[in-house]
Amino acid sequence: MSADSNSATDEAPERLRIVLAKLGLDGHDRGLKVVARILRDAGMEVIFLGLRQTTSSIVAAVEQEDADAVGLSMHNAGHLTLGPKMVQALADAGLDVPVVIGGIVPAEDEPLLYQAGVAAVLGPGAPATEVVEAVRAAVAQRTA
Amino acid sequence: MNIRTASLTELVEAARSGDNRAVGRLLTLVERGSAAAEEVAALTHPLRGNAHVVGITGAPGSGKSTLVGRLLAGWCQRGLRPAVLAIDPSSPISGGAILGDRIRMDDVIPEGTFVRSMATRGHQGGLALAVPGAVRVLDAAGFSPIVIETVGVGQVEVDVVAAADTAVVVATPGMGDAVQANKAGLLEVADLFVVNKADRPGAADVRRDLELMLDLAHVTGADTDDSGVYFRPQILMVTATTGTGVAEVIDGIADHLKHLTASGRLADRRAHRVKAEVRSRAHAALEQQLRHSMQSDAATAALEKAINSNFSPVDAARKIVQKITGD
Ligand SMILES: Nc1nc2c(ncn2[C@@H]2O[C@H](COP(=O)(O)OP(=O)(O)OP(=O)(O)O)[C@@H](O)[C@H]2O)c(=O)[nH]1
Ligand SMILES: [Mg+2]
16 A cells, blocks of 8 residues: 555545435425436436425535535526525535536526536436436536 | 545544544445545544444335434434434446435434435445444444444345344334244344334234244244343334334333343444454455456466366366465
């Protein structure tokens, strides 16, 4: 073993771990479940939090689960406040973890979310390969 | 502290001063099982406290996670600082997993508890290696009790629970659970039975079945250990969704620990746990050597002879083993 063996190696994760959640009080989690399947079938480990999460419950989960990414499902108009709030909450906790948003986001809002530090925005009709690629790319960018 | 660039020593220190990011990262390293995992073991073994390790197992969907969530809340109320390792199977096809235990605990888990979801990641032996290492990290970080939740189906899962200080087996009405538990060998490892979903019809029947099996085990002496210590597991009726009966489970788990301490069995159990881990480690190391040796010229030649001549496969195997052991 070499002299630097006492440093935590931050190699790219062999098994990507992602926390999936829906912020706020709205709706159902059917879409989120579909995304969970897609990501699992792509070989990822999905920590499924489901509905009614808060930014702080998601931060706690990311810390404890050492997740590589957060996937948020958005179906009400809250994305412009909740998306950036999530990014900020992670940064405040010292977590360099990308946020990917899926759901119904009007095209004109997308640049605002990217500006706020959201790593990717996926429409409701995004094909499986696009979802998987978006998550992988978002994580690769952070660990590069 | 930057979690990505911190040294292992720094991570361990941070974990001990309550930084959950550091605990989370150490668990990841243990799970990956590389050289870093071995160093984490070396760093955390001397820091082990006296954590009470509680295994919880039962059929899929029996309510283990819901129960664990309630236990966490109860323990926190009593001033303890519990943690959970919730183990779920990986998909054999993609290697991925949907880890859904946490969602069952989320409504009730208080701040200060630590929940980690863990996938089995295909190879069975991996679990036997990763779990003791993960428990050690949580112990070093000051958590106790430490719960290991596994689905009671495979032998490895049963072994994981059996290696705990206290093994809780969850049964439910209407699934022939008591009989299933018997088949899976869960009955022998149980220190406490929870009949969950007691709000459903048939719970009393499950209780009766379990009582009968315990009676039988007592008659045959199967429940008495080598030193003649007899402990009859309690059977507790619980509705985890509402929390009914959970306080009794918390007391029952504490009572079992008292019994272990008073009878001197605690030290035995822990010695057994270390022995099992050392054995798994040695096994894994030997297996790796074997994989390596199988590629040697001597092994290829021995194989070749077994395939194309009258040299028996038994002799070929012996030749390869001799290369490893040097006998
Ligand atoms: N009626 C009733 N339902 C319960 C009770 N406890 C749990 N459940 C329900 O049983 C289902 C499974 O609960 P979980 O806690 O996820 O069970 P589990 O054993 O952890 O499941 P796996 O980890 O998937 O094996 C959920 O829908 C719970 O709400 C109970 O006491 N009564
Ligand atoms: Mg569960």
